[in-house]
Amino acid sequence: NAGVTQTPKFRVLKTGQSMTLLCAQDMNHEYMYWYRQDPGMGLRLIHYSVGEGTTAKGEVPDGYNVSRLKKQNFLLGLESAAPSQTSVYFCASSYIRAGGYTFGSGTRLTVV
Amino acid sequence: GENVEQHPSTLSVQEGDSAVIKCTYSDSASNYFPWYKQELGKRPQLIIDIRSNVGEKKDQRIAVTLNKTAKHFSLHITETQPEDSAVYFCAASLDAGNMLTFGGGTRLMVKP
Numbered sequence: 106n107a108g109v110t111q112t113p114k115f116r117v118l119k120t121g122q123s124m125t126l127l128c129a130q131d132m133n134h135e136y137m138y139w140y141r142q143d144p145g146m147g148l149r150l151i152h153y154s155v156g157e158g159t160t161a162k163g164e165v166p167d168g169y170n171v172s173r174l175k176k177q178n179f180l181l182g183l184e185s186a187a188p189s190q191t192s193v194y195f196c197a198s199s200y201i202r203a204g205g206y207t208f209g210s211g212t213r214l215t216v217v
Numbered sequence: 218g219e220n221v222e223q224h225p226s227t228l229s230v231q232e233g234d235s236a237v238i239k240c241t242y243s244d245s246a247s248n249y250f251p252w253y254k255q256e257l258g259k260r261p262q263l264i265i266d267i268r269s270n271v272g273e274k275k276d277q278r279i280a281v282t283l284n285k286t287a288k289h290f291s292l293h294i295t296e297t298q299p300e301d302s303a304v305y306f307c308a309a310s311l312d313a314g315n316m317l318t319f320g321g322g323t324r325l326m327v328k329p
Contacts, residue, residue, distance in 0.1 A: 136314065147306065147321045148261070195260060201314040205251035208260040 107131055111196050111209035118186040118216045126181040126212050128196030136199045137179040138163075138206070139171060141192040148195065154179055186216045219244040221309050223320030231328050236297050238323045240307035241289045247309040250283060250290045251317070255304045264305075265292070268313065297327045 109130045118124055128137065139151040150163030152171040160171045168190060170182045179198075183190060193213050197206035220243040230236050242250075251266035267274045267281045267290065274281050278297075283290040294301055304324050308317040 136316070138316070148319045150316075153316060199314045202312055203314050205249075205253070205263045205266055205308070205313070206261075206317060208262070210260050 109196055109198055109207050109209040111194075111212050113212060114210065115213050116215070118183075118214065120186060120188060120216060122186050123182065123184050124186065124214075125183075126194055126196075126214075128179045128181070128198075128209055130177055130179075130198040130207070132198065132200065132207065133176070134198035134200045134207070135176075136201070137173065138197045138199075139169070139179065139181045140195045140197065141165065142195060142211075143192050151181065151194075183214075186214075188216045190214065191216045219247060219309055219318040221307060221318050221320040223307050223323055225323060226321065227324045227326070229326045229328065230297050232297060232299060234297055236294045236301070236325055236327075238292045238305055238307070238325070239289060240291070240309075240320050241287075242309040242318075243288065244309070244311075245285075245288065246311055249310045249313045249315070250281070251308050252279075252281060252292050253306040253308065255306065255322075257303070261306060266313070294325075297325075299327050299329050301325060302327045 112127045138153040140148040149165045154160045154173040157176040172180045196209040223240045248269040253261035254264045255261040280293045304322045307320040310317045
């Protein structure tokens with residue numbers, strides 16, 4: 106039982122490049138989330154999903170897209186990376202009426 | 218939507234002293250209040266949570282209290298140790314498993 110797994114753990118992108126971050130959970134959780142955390146700051150919600158095939162915007166969705174084609178996977182895409190997207194990205198998942206989030210270990214992304 | 222405010226933003230205590238972190242929330246419909254601890258470079262981890270039908274919950278040196286009338290809840294850490302040094306986040310949601318709204322975080326430093 107791995108919990109929530111994020112890949113990659115580190116990545117450096119050049120401005121304008123694209124990439125996809127993968128989040129996989131093996132706990133059969135319905136809800137999945139993508140957050141970003143900037144230095145010294147809290148967690149800001151980018152996008153979330155309440156079930157397979159559904160996604161919704163969070164607090165800071167601009168410049169990101171997501172997909173949840175399978176219940177266990179939640180993908181975060183950056184179409185054209187910008188330096189302002191340099192951050193640590195956390196994926197999380199939760200089970201209805203069963204407690205808080207389980208977080209992945211994070212992806213440290215640097216855009217140069 | 219829900220708004221969660223957390224105070225203080227930084228807290229420095231001497232080893233062995235107690236630490237208290239306070240949060241207020243705006244949505245009276247919120248019923249689930251977890252606390253997360255995030256050590257440097259690590260993922261946030263759930264340390265304790267409380268539901269609205271309970272006023273207080275304890276787990277060894279940590280406790281959480283909830284005042285639904287005043288819409289505030291607090292984290293209490295007794296006999297602090299250097300390994301308690303971390304950033305602590307409070308959060309609120311309508312129900313366990315639902316989307317969380319996080320406070321801005323408190324950086325706790327325990328001096329040996």
